[in-house]
Amino acid sequence: MKYISTRGQAPVLDFADVLLAGLAEDGGLYVPETLPHFSAATIASWAELPYNELAFKIIQPFVAGCIADVDLQRMIDETYTGFNHIGVAPMVQLGSNEWVLELFHGPTLAFKDFALQLLGRLMDHVLAQRGERLVIMGATSGDTGSAAIEGCRHSQHLDIFIMHPYNRVSEVQRRQMTTILADNVYNIALEGNFDDCQEMVKDSFADQAFLGGLKLGAVNSINWARIMAQIVYYFSSALSVGAPHREVSFSVPTGNFGDIFAGYLAKQMGLPVRQLVVATNRNDILHRVISGNDMSKGQLEHTLSPSMDIMVSSNFERLLFDVYGRDGAAIADLMQRFKKEAVHLEPQRWEAVRALFDSYAVDDATTCDVIRQVHAETGYLLDPHTAIGVKAARECRRDSKVPMITLATAHPVKFPEPVVKAGLQSPQLPAHLSDLFEREERYSVLPNRIAEVQAFMAERVKH
Numbered sequence: 001m002k003y004i005s006t007r008g009q010a011p012v013l014d015f016a017d018v019l020l021a022g023l024a025e026d027g028g029l030y031v032p033e034t035l036p037h038f039s040a041a042t043i044a045s046w047a048e049l050p051y052n053e054l055a056f057k058i059i060q061p062f063v064a065g066c067i068a069d070v071d072l073q074r075m076i077d078e079t080y081t082g083f084n085h086i087g088v089a090p091m092v093q094l095g096s097n098e099w100v101l102e103l104f105h106g107p108t109l110a111f112k113d114f115a116l117q118l119l120g121r122l123m124d125h126v127l128a129q130r131g132e133r134l135v136i137m138g139a140t141s142g143d144t145g146s147a148a149i150e151g152c153r154h155s156q157h158l159d160i161f162i163m164h165p166y167n168r169v170s171e172v173q174r175r176q177m178t179t180i181l182a183d184n185v186y187n188i189a190l191e192g193n194f195d196d197c198q199e200m201v202k203d204s205f206a207d208q209a210f211l212g213g214l215k216l217g218a219v220n221s222i223n224w225a226r227i228m229a230q231i232v233y234y235f236s237s238a239l240s241v242g243a244p245h246r247e248v249s250f251s252v253p254t255g256n257f258g259d260i261f262a263g264y265l266a267k268q269m270g271l272p273v274r275q276l277v278v279a280t281n282r283n284d285i286l287h288r289v290i291s292g293n294d295m296s297k298g299q300l301e302h303t304l305s306p307s308m309d310i311m312v313s314s315n316f317e318r319l320l321f322d323v324y325g326r327d328g329a330a331i332a333d334l335m336q337r338f339k340k341e342a343v344h345l346e347p348q349r350w351e352a353v354r355a356l357f358d359s360y361a362v363d364d365a366t367t368c369d370v371i372r373q374v375h376a377e378t379g380y381l382l383d384p385h386t387a388i389g390v391k392a393a394r395e396c397r398r399d400s401k402v403p404m405i406t407l408a409t410a411h412p413v414k415f416p417e418p419v420v421k422a423g424l425q426s427p428q429l430p431a432h433l434s435d436l437f438e439r440e441e442r443y444s445v446l447p448n449r450i451a452e453v454q455a456f457m458a459e460r461v462k463h
């Protein structure tokens with residue numbers, strides 16, 4: 001499988017190079033040159049596979065030629081046996097043809113474990129084959145950092161530096177990162193906000209000389225391997241409610257358009273998907289583009305669903321690339337303009353986006369209402385991101401006979417504030433994290449100055 005950039009000017013790469021590269025040289029994102037397509041008969045034949053075997057079927061075509069089948073199956077097995085539910089991605093019923101797909105049974109209690117636990121293993125494997133080392137640098141507002149650290153803590157061939165804004169992530173989120181005491185893991189608490197962290201990562205990728213010859217690797221969802229691993233649970237959940245013999249719809253709480261883009265790919269690969277609902281909070285750029293062809297940055301607002309507090313949805317570029325007939329020059333031009341001003345898609349391109357997606361934006365007050373309402377209806381406790389998904393599903397649903405599956409992206413224990421605001425009792429930490437508040441923490445508080453952060457890293461990386 002070959003990978004091309006959405007801006008058409010970067011070299012064509014194979015899977016292993018895309019895995020280590022992150023962003024393309026031309027500023028674009030890598031996508032597969034062609035997608036595998038599975039017939040209904042093939043999909044039907046997977047109905048009884050356990051999650052890890054299904055994952056192999058779906059991921060194998062994307063890595064073929066770079067990773068041997070036995071190695072791939074072993075890494076997938078190791079990843080998903082580390083989850084705390086035998087079903088890996090179990091479904092819970094909320095109502096008639098209304099389901100929640102629980103994606104929070106991984107080690108850090110958010111859906112990012114599905115991709116990042118595998119990503120760390122894939123990177124380590126490729127680096128070992130090449131005899132190279134890599135330095136992971138990432139910024140986090142919470143969930144990405146802990147999942148990435150957990151995924152990389154056992155890696156022999158990389159060091160990982162994760163920056164979070166000092167005093168601005170929840171205590172559970174911070175402790176999930178800072179209590180991992182591996183000697184290749186470094187937590188930096190930056191005296192700044194999340195945007196400062198992200199800016200510093202971006203500037204460091206642009207000029208990597210401070211690492212004395214080592215290269216940086218990315219763990220955010222610009223990394224193609226993350227999207228790839230997320231395609232699997234669309235298939236597993238759809239199969240469990242009767243696909244491919246019936247259509248299925250999905251509602252996806254999203255900020256960066258990564259998770260829902262994986263659902264779009266599942267549809268392109270042959271899964272009979274009726275509706276794909278984009279669910280956002282007040283940071284609603286995706287809803288504004290889809291419903292009104294208004295692609296403009298708003299003011300970033302802090303909400304009760306902080307993992308979706310994102311102003312620029314980087315993965316949307318991957319969708320636009322398809323909608324613009326894979327014309328890299330057109331995408332490069334569009335993204336250049338978007339940096340400076342509001343953009344509007346050409347009318348027929350926008351119609352194509354609208355034909356693929358529905359969208360809905362939910363404010364904080366409604367988020368709490370939905371948590372309270374669903375708890376009253378079923379006794380089930382939603383996290384705020386998932387509550388936004390459920391609300392959007394209920395608002396956008398067009399056919400009550402088609403199963404509607406909302407992706408539950410986090411365990412409610414990670415975000416207690418809206419649960420308490422909804423008048424409910426905050427849930428308990430699961431058994432494997434029950435001593436989280438007693439564990440030793442390790443992190444370094446650094447000033448918001450790039451020279452000091454880079455010096456800190458340069459002193460610690462292993463060559």
Ligand SMILES: *Cc1c(COP(=O)(O)O)cnc(C)c1O
Pocket residue numbers: 110111112143144221253254255256257258259260307308385409410
């Ligand atoms: C990261 C995250 C999201 C948003 O995921 P995208 O990659 O932006 O689609 C939603 N919910 C939770 C809990 C998250 O951690």
